[in-house]
Amino acid sequence: MAATVRGYEIKQTLIVRSGVEDEKPREAAMTVYIAGDRARLERESGEITIVRLREGEILEIDDLLGSYDRRLFEKLKAQWRTINALRLEQIEGTPLGHPRRAELVDLLSDGPEKWREIWKLPEGEARAALVAKYGIPDSPPKIEVRPTGEAKDVAGIDCRRWESTENGEVADCAYLAARIRFDPRYYEFMELMGWIGPELASALRRVKLLPLETVMRLRDGGSVEIRTKSVTERDIDASL
DSSP states (O other), X not given: OOOEEEEEEEEEEEEEEOSSTTOOOEEEEEEEEEXXXXXXXXXXXXXXXXXXXXXXXXXXXXXXXXXXXEEEHHHHHHHHHHHTHHHHHHHHTSOTTOHHHHHHHHTSOSSHHHHHHHHHSOSSHHHHHHHHHHTOOSSOOOEEEEEEEEEEEETTEEEEEEEEEETTEEEEEEEEEEEEEOOTTHHHHHHHTTSSOHHHHHHHHHHOEEEEEEEEEOTTSOEEXXXXXXXXXXXXXXXX
């Protein structure tokens, strides 16, 4: 008899909306198995993601293409700076008021570092143009993360809402199962996948409750959502 471990089988839908008006959202169904410090995501497309939380690694498997890829959490975090290393050197070597600096900042990949570089620029047309282009506040926002007290039934499970705000506006939120505890390092994986923002992910790692619904607003007006259809507690084959 195969070894089993107690965990959860969760049916979810990932919904990605672009910032383009009238463009149809992209939806992808997936089944998530979570047990202890392991998780497995199976998508309709045949792609499988295995997450080893203790080791901080992601295994991507594509049955159709026969491909396999292993990535570490830490390497994924450092990827942005690796890709943009040369550009960052050029930016740091260019005076703040020089028009070339704004041009170099615009060439950076999107991300928190890019927003910080924009906010470093002196007041003027170049800075204002980048602020408008990327839909960011005029200056570094005040970020707050808190539970709201709002309750919601998600797939028959009592959940509580947490949210992250920028200058009072909701940036992302999560509904957490009130009584289902799980390995909080899964939030780090969700952040790396672009499903939840870093501030909310950091706060929820201390809460240690299973997220059943999340919404992250994108700066281009789009959003990334995860919706849960069902949650089943069951014995899971350890070989998964």
